[in-house]
Amino acid sequence: MAGRLLPNLTNPLDRPAAVVPFPVARRGGRPAKLPEADLRAAVEEGLKDPEIAERFGCSRQYVYLQRKRHGLLRPKGPRRSKSRFAPKVATDRAVTMPPVDHPALAEDRTLYPATVTGVDGLLNVLVAGANHWKIGGEIRKGRWAGFPVYALTLEERATCPASCRHWRSCFGNHMHFAKRIRHGEALEDRLAHEVAILQSRHPRGFAVRLHVLGDFYSERYVALWASLIACFPALHVFGFTARIDGRRDPVARALVQLTLAHWDRFALRFSNAPVDECSTVTVEHPRQVPADAVLCPQQTGKTESCSTCALCWQSRRRIAFLQH
Known part of the structure; x- marks a missing residue:
């Protein structure tokens, strides 16, 4: 962190901002099929819907609907x-x-x-x-x-x-x-x-x-x-x-x-x-x-x-x- 500490705000270094690439969006289409066994294993592993969706390449809504369909709803603690x-x-x-x-x-x-x-x-x-x-x-x-x-x-x-x-x-x-x-x-x-x-x-x-x-x-x-x-x-x-x-x-x-x-x-x-x-x-x-x-x-x-x-x-x- 040399040169970029908090006191530098009162005398900051002049440097160009880093350019961050913008993510490329996925194309739409029908969600990939999510086998019940894989879904059940992911839920038992403790993964949340966004993590399951990312792993299997589908939407969070699709994951939720499949969990509901197979009776894999999580208890509300x-x-x-x-x-x-x-x-x-x-x-x-x-x-x-x-x-x-x-x-x-x-x-x-x-x-x-x-x-x-x-x-x-x-x-x-x-x-x-x-x-x-x-x-x-x-x-x-x-x-x-x-x-x-x-x-x-x-x-x-x-x-x-x-x-x-x-x-x-x-x-x-x-x-x-x-x-x-x-x-x-x-x-x-x-x-x-x-x-x-x-x-x-x-x-x-x-x-x-x-x-x-x-x-x-x-x-x-x-x-x-x-x-x-x-x-x-x-x-x-x-x-x-x-x-x-x-x-x-x-x-x-x-x-x-x-x-x-x-x-x-x-x-x-x-x-x-x-x-x-x-x-x-x-x-x-x-x-x-x-x-x-x-x-x-x-x-x-x-x-x-x-x-x-x-x-x-x-x-x-x-x-x-x-x-x-």
């Missing part, structure tokens, strides 16, 4: 993560993008302005992770095991840098009903109050996911989280930011410094940054995952949620995410 919702995967979800001339893109706002709300009248802005299918309510592995998880959702684009690679393809485009908290001083005052309460409620530790939507919008806001990390030892943060230009963006520079100083409690990843540690890379297909990155296990169904994975804060290794 209890979910491991404390979430109100069943887990989902990104491999079967389409990316949603508004037209290029959509007003939200020019006005730096969400597609759903009616979902943006101030802190007045809200019981809390840090919402239990159990309310989000991908996050989960309690961390089940790693050095943060046992910590309850809370999440903060801001308004996408309004708090994000226009340089974000997903300015148009933001996954917030899917989230029609998410409650987005309006950013500003009122939010910052409320956060300080709520973190103090959570410190007394969970003195052993708790985690905050920043941000389900939105980003760090000012130096003052970054300084708030730095002070909260310093004042409340139970607070642990994980999340992502599109602010990666540490040479020209003072917010990015402050985030790099905070992450380097407190990675054990402030595990922030820099999205699509030209470094090999504490970063992410977005791909359109699993075949595009770089050799030095690991594909998000939750997106491919290998684990239920962030709470049952822990990769984002356990390792500094670059993580690849399917565009979703």
Whole structure:
């Protein structure tokens, strides 16, 4: 990783981006016949439908129908993560993008302005992770095991840098009903109050996911989280930011410094940054995952949620995410 460490975001090397070949799609047609004996052996081996489909060159739907036909349905056991919702995967979800001339893109706002709300009248802005299918309510592995998880959702684009690679393809485009908290001083005052309460409620530790939507919008806001990390030892943060230009963006520079100083409690990843540690890379297909990155296990169904994975804060290794 020489030359591509996190401090380089404040003085990055100028190098061309690697060109990744786009996968060649298979031709359609009638699915290959899947013998019952082979299917039964694969199910007993513990393979999931996508893995069986890849092994025998057929679709996941065909595998499911054949399992149903032969009575090879898997029992539905209890979910491991404390979430109100069943887990989902990104491999079967389409990316949603508004037209290029959509007003939200020019006005730096969400597609759903009616979902943006101030802190007045809200019981809390840090919402239990159990309310989000991908996050989960309690961390089940790693050095943060046992910590309850809370999440903060801001308004996408309004708090994000226009340089974000997903300015148009933001996954917030899917989230029609998410409650987005309006950013500003009122939010910052409320956060300080709520973190103090959570410190007394969970003195052993708790985690905050920043941000389900939105980003760090000012130096003052970054300084708030730095002070909260310093004042409340139970607070642990994980999340992502599109602010990666540490040479020209003072917010990015402050985030790099905070992450380097407190990675054990402030595990922030820099999205699509030209470094090999504490970063992410977005791909359109699993075949595009770089050799030095690991594909998000939750997106491919290998684990239920962030709470049952822990990769984002356990390792500094670059993580690849399917565009979703």
